[in-house]
Structure formats: C-alpha cells, structure tokens
Amino acid sequence: xxxxxxxxxxxxxxxxxxxxxxxxxxxxxxxxxxxxxxxxxxxxxxxxxxxxxxxxxxxxxxxxxxxxxxxxxxxxxxxxxxxxxxxxxxxxxxxxxxxxxxxxxxxxxxxx
DNA sequence: GCCTTGACGAGAA
DNA sequence: GTTCTCGCCAAGG
Numbered sequence: 001x002x003x004x005x006x007x008x009x010x011x012x013x014x015x016x017x018x019x020x021x022x023x024x025x026x027x028x029x030x031x032x033x034x035x036x037x038x039x040x041x042x043x044x045x046x047x048x049x050x051x052x053x054x055x056x057x058x059x060x061x062x063x064x065x066x067x068x069x070x071x072x073x074x075x076x077x078x079x080x081x082x083x084x085x086x087x088x089x090x091x092x093x094x095x096x097x098x099x100x101x102x103x104x105x106x107x108x109x110x111x112x
Numbered sequence: 113g114c115c116t117t118g119a120c121g122a123g124a125a
Numbered sequence: 126g127t128t129c130t131c132g133c134c135a136a137g138g
Contacts, residue, residue, distance in 0.1 A: 005135075027120050038133055044119040045135075059119080067119035074119075116138080125129080 005046075011035060012046040019058040022086045024094055026062040057081040064093040 011034040019025050027040040044067065047056045057078040061067050068075035070092060079089065088095045
C-alpha cells in the first residue's frame with residue numbers, strides 16, 4: 001500500500017528532473033505540473049527526501065529569488081550550480097537566458 | 113488531538 | 126524596497 005507521500009515524491013522528482021538545463025521553475029509551478037496544485041511547500045520537503053541527486057537548484061521561489069537564506073552555505077551552493085548552467089544573478093534574482101522563459105520555447109526551440 | 117514548522121505563494125500596507 | 130498577514134498541506138513533537 002502506497003502512502004500519499006511516496007507517490008507524491010516520485011512525481012515531484014520526475015518533474016524536477018525534467019527541467020531543462022539553463023531553465024528554472026517555481027515551487028508552485030513544479031507542484032502544479034506534477035499534478036499537485038497548492039503543494040508548493042511539500043515540494044521542498046520532497047526534494048530533501050530525494051535518494052538520488054536532482055537538479056534541485058533549478059527550483060526557485062516564485063519571485064525568482066533562492067529559497068535559502070542569502071548568507072547560508074546551501075544558498076552559495078545553489079548559486080554556484082546555477083551559474084554553471086549558464087544562469088546568472090541580478091539583485092539576488094535568477095536570470096535565465098530567455099527573459100520570457102516559457103518552457104515551450106525551451107522544449108520546442110525558437111520558432112523562426 | 114492540538115500546535116508548530118517549513119528549501120512556499122500571493123496580496124496588502 | 127520592506128514587513129505583515131493569510132492560505133496552503135503534510136509531518137513531527
């Protein structure tokens with residue numbers, strides 16, 4: 001018998017892993033895409049429980065700032081990984097290569 | 113069973 | 126720009 005959390009975690013992990021490099025998603029967005037609207041807070045908990053390394057650093061808050069405290073180690077860790085993906089910062093906010101960051105564009109590519 | 117806690121989200125002042 | 130309040134939902138004490 002599967003607990004709610006088990007199936008939830010699986011979906012969340014799958015969704016996080018589906019985020020393209022150089023692209024970021026909000027917690028609420030991840031939850032929604034995974035099929036669990038309004039479970040933004042649980043997304044954070046699910047990531048902490050992940051048995052395998054996830055691109056968790058591609059998940060940021062809805063206002064595009066990082067979820068950790070700016071002076072914490074995890075914050076610096078995430079910032080480092082993001083930069084490695086080509087994502088930069090501006091006033092503590094992540095900046096993707098596409099300001100209009102729609103996943104469609106990333107997945108389908110720019111339409112000439 | 114109640115209260116607090118979160119890697120949250122959104123809106124108001 | 127900041128700080129507060131409220132909504133959200135499972136987990137842990």
